[in-house]
Amino acid sequence: xxxxxxxxxxxxxxxxxxxxxxxxxxxxxxxxxxxxxxxxxxxxxxxxxxxxxxxxxxxxxxxxxxxxxxxxxxxxxxxxxxxxxxxxxxxxxxxxxxxxxxx
Amino acid sequence: xxxxxxxxxxxxxxxxxxxxxxxxxxxxxxxxxxxxxxxxxxxxxxxxxxxxxxxxxxxxxxxxxxxxxxxxxxxxxxxxxxxxxxxxxxxxxxxxxxxxxxxxxxxxxxxxxxxxxxxxxxxxxxxxxxxxxxxxxxxxxxxxxxxxxxxxxxxxxxxxxxxxxxxxxxxxxxxxxxxxxxxxxxxxxxxxxxxxxxxxxxxxxxxxxxxxxxxxxxxxxxxxxxxxxxxxxxxxxxxxxxxxxxxxxxxxxxxxxxxxxxxxxxxxxxxxxxxxxxxxxxxxxxxxxxxxxxxxxxxxxxxxxxxxxxxxxxxxxxxxxxxxxxxxxxxxxxxxxxxxxxxxxxxxxxxxxxxxxxxxxxxxxxxxxxxxxxxxxxxxxxxxxxxxxxxxxxxxxxxxxx
Numbered sequence: 001x002x003x004x005x006x007x008x009x010x011x012x013x014x015x016x017x018x019x020x021x022x023x024x025x026x027x028x029x030x031x032x033x034x035x036x037x038x039x040x041x042x043x044x045x046x047x048x049x050x051x052x053x054x055x056x057x058x059x060x061x062x063x064x065x066x067x068x069x070x071x072x073x074x075x076x077x078x079x080x081x082x083x084x085x086x087x088x089x090x091x092x093x094x095x096x097x098x099x100x101x102x103x
Numbered sequence: 104x105x106x107x108x109x110x111x112x113x114x115x116x117x118x119x120x121x122x123x124x125x126x127x128x129x130x131x132x133x134x135x136x137x138x139x140x141x142x143x144x145x146x147x148x149x150x151x152x153x154x155x156x157x158x159x160x161x162x163x164x165x166x167x168x169x170x171x172x173x174x175x176x177x178x179x180x181x182x183x184x185x186x187x188x189x190x191x192x193x194x195x196x197x198x199x200x201x202x203x204x205x206x207x208x209x210x211x212x213x214x215x216x217x218x219x220x221x222x223x224x225x226x227x228x229x230x231x232x233x234x235x236x237x238x239x240x241x242x243x244x245x246x247x248x249x250x251x252x253x254x255x256x257x258x259x260x261x262x263x264x265x266x267x268x269x270x271x272x273x274x275x276x277x278x279x280x281x282x283x284x285x286x287x288x289x290x291x292x293x294x295x296x297x298x299x300x301x302x303x304x305x306x307x308x309x310x311x312x313x314x315x316x317x318x319x320x321x322x323x324x325x326x327x328x329x330x331x332x333x334x335x336x337x338x339x340x341x342x343x344x345x346x347x348x349x350x351x352x353x354x355x356x357x358x359x360x361x362x363x364x365x366x367x368x369x370x371x372x373x374x375x376x377x378x379x380x381x382x383x384x385x386x387x388x389x390x391x392x393x394x395x396x397x398x399x400x401x402x403x404x405x406x407x408x409x410x411x412x413x414x415x416x417x418x419x420x421x422x423x424x425x426x427x428x429x430x431x432x433x434x435x436x437x438x439x440x441x442x443x444x445x446x447x448x449x450x451x452x453x454x455x456x457x458x459x460x461x462x463x464x465x466x467x468x469x470x471x472x473x474x475x476x477x478x479x480x481x482x483x484x485x486x487x488x489x490x491x492x493x494x495x496x497x498x499x500x501x502x503x504x505x
Contacts, residue, residue: 076216076351080358082436090435091173098218 006042009062012069012103016046026099031055031092036085037062056088058096069103119429124185130165132192140196146331147199147477152286152323154333156235159203163235171208172215176223177231183366184428187373191421194377195384198481199331201374202488203237206283206332208370210238210292212363213308213350221347226290226310239284241293241311241337242360244277251294251303252364252494254357260303263296264339271346273297275309275339278321286323286333288313293339294356306356310348317342328480361439366431367489368442372424375449375485379420381478382456383413389464400463409459416452423448440502443495450485450492457482 015022032050045051067073078084086093172178193201250260264277297305321336351359390400423445468475
């Protein structure tokens, strides 16, 4: 991971807030996510107003977030290769990972 | 006797499930107890390969073939814990029937994980209809057992079912063996090795409609137990499978196989617990009605110890599989250690309890028309399915010694 990868990842995640199709896709899940990027160094709460009560905590590296978004990594591979971490209902985490593929 | 049975019912443990799931589990439990259990001996003795489709259809009406599918899709949306409770109930009635439902879920799980709209529409929606459709997961082969369970063995697999890339399709050739539901399933996930990769290192998961050209049903196996669930061979003769029917990407089969195996070991442990419970029930019925030396059998100290050990085995097995199920439901990466431990303990409980019940019931249990004969044969099923204790030990020690 480099700082630039983290910057790219967080910039992509910006599409999950506001009035974008990706944000709409995320809202359709109906969940609040605490996304831990790169070993807890960076945490993103989605939607931000529900940061105190996430339904699920998802852990991913910034490079995997970018790879998911670019189509270089599939959700099934992220799951089965142990690259997608989660605490909370796993199908919520998997649903969120699928949203990341739309960024 | 009634009080004792209530003590080992798992229903008191259902608090962690939603009210809808509790209701659905309750309905399936009643069906297992009132319809499946009383007819288990009939299916056990039926001609090889027989499926009682009317009962499968009744199970389907209660959601039995769509238990793990998402509620948004029309499934019951059961978690691993919900599936475990349900399959424990079916296993206490007829573990072969549990296996018919469980093997279908084994096909559905990778398709669900793919979240692919086309795969979902073509291969999951048919399970929502009134007519029961079964699925299966085709992994094992004549020469490849543990070489398809332990990833460290991958290069040693021989004569694997092969997938040859040909434009937008792959052509599958080979034979799968010991596949539950194979004689009657409509769909299968098939693990094949992409041509050019040594052993099974190019293992890839293909979704296959078993009505496609080139698919042949081979021998139906004459199994020791679980006879309600037909199992057999699937033969692939240059079967054309669209590349878009791959789940987990080319050569992603090992990771997927291992993940699905870890999830499935939880339900295998639940099934083993159900069999162990059945032995306990059967022994209790005998020990609380049979008098020797002027008192009931359970009042004799040695018999009491046997019953207590059997009850402890059931409780310990259930505690371990529910712990593993909650982890599977709520944590990623999918855990390896806890499902392996749960399955290893529960499969031992199934065999130990059958053994203890045989001893406790004595000559009556030795008769072919006694239920113990079937329980004894079925009790060895969980030991084999989804990893023998020897294979599980490799997973467990790898976790402990890494």
